[in-house]
Amino acid sequence: MNNLASIEIENNSEIGLVVSSRTVAKELGRQHKHVLEGIDEMIKNSTADISALLISNQYKASNGKRNREYLLTKDGFTLYMFNIQGHNDFKLDYINKFNEMENQIQNRLPGSYKEAVAQLLETLENNEQLQLENNMNKQKIAEYEPKASYLDSILQNKSLVTVGQIAKDYGMSAQALNKLLHDLKVQYKQSGQWLLYSNIHGEGYTHSSTKEIEHKDGSSSVRMNTKWTQKGRLFIYELLKENDVLPIIEQ
Structure with a gap:
């Protein structure tokens, strides 16, 4: 580096x-x-x-x-x-x-103890946000790496799906499927957002985009919208099947 x-x-x-x-x-x-x-x-x-x-x-x-x-x-x-x-x-x-x-x-030099405490809290929040943005960037960079597998050539024109759409196939909520994928070491939660573990960043399972959200207090934060590719949907199917979780149509 x-x-x-x-x-x-x-x-x-x-x-x-x-x-x-x-x-x-x-x-x-x-x-x-x-x-x-x-x-x-x-x-x-x-x-x-x-x-x-x-x-x-x-x-x-x-x-x-x-x-x-x-x-x-x-x-x-x-x-x-x-x-x-x-x-x-x-x-x-x-x-x-x-x-x-x-x-x-x-960062600016604070003029009082109260300002110093406020700045410290702001710095901690900023550091957490920077870490989150860095992890999101890692995932997006890995997703954008071109892949040349035969499976990718088949799936590249398929539509993207949300975790909620996949969850419906199994008769569960998006929250329940997210928790299950967390338990199976597929993703983790940081600052309220689900991110993939680094070992599957570049597998072509997801496609993510980010957008800046303005809050009522004038501050802003970055949110990432992640959807699953058809390859990712197959990955979830095989993983859940190994753990005896089948879609409704196969139950």
Whole structure:
């Protein structure tokens, strides 16, 4: 893994924390022009406006010429890296460094004991949230790793299903199935969210997306919506069958 102290993320006074596409190219061992072409293609094909995440910029080269680059925010970096196979250590190191620098910027020296206690509680909550986001990122990165198995080629166009839909097949609630999958060491709960154990992250069983939720007090948090693929549904079927739990149609 990279040393976090050596990771090249800059705090741009106008934009915030960003990493240059030149740095991404260097770390991936690619030509910068190929990274630029990849980002150009992402922006062109995206149905949403992602220009605020992948910011066009210019830099002065050693020969005095001004060349093109992109400045990637944390979300822009994550979005781009989801399209790149492998390099998981690099991906997680940079995401962790983004989180660490954001946390440092947010922390301020308290002016009183009361403020110090309030800041400590906030820091603990932030650390817990960062850990949760890191675990969610690990799961999403593993899910996005391309697989080339014959089974995947069959299932890739099948629809995604919620845990509630699967639970109905067994005549149980989503809560009951989640608890059962927890007991069988498939998933664990952190901050009210179910996450897969790392040994099955990359098996193609789930597909997850995240969204930011604004609360009434003005704070925000990130929630992850995870659905099961048909491959994952087969995995659950085989696992429950081994434990003498059968769907209603087979009972």
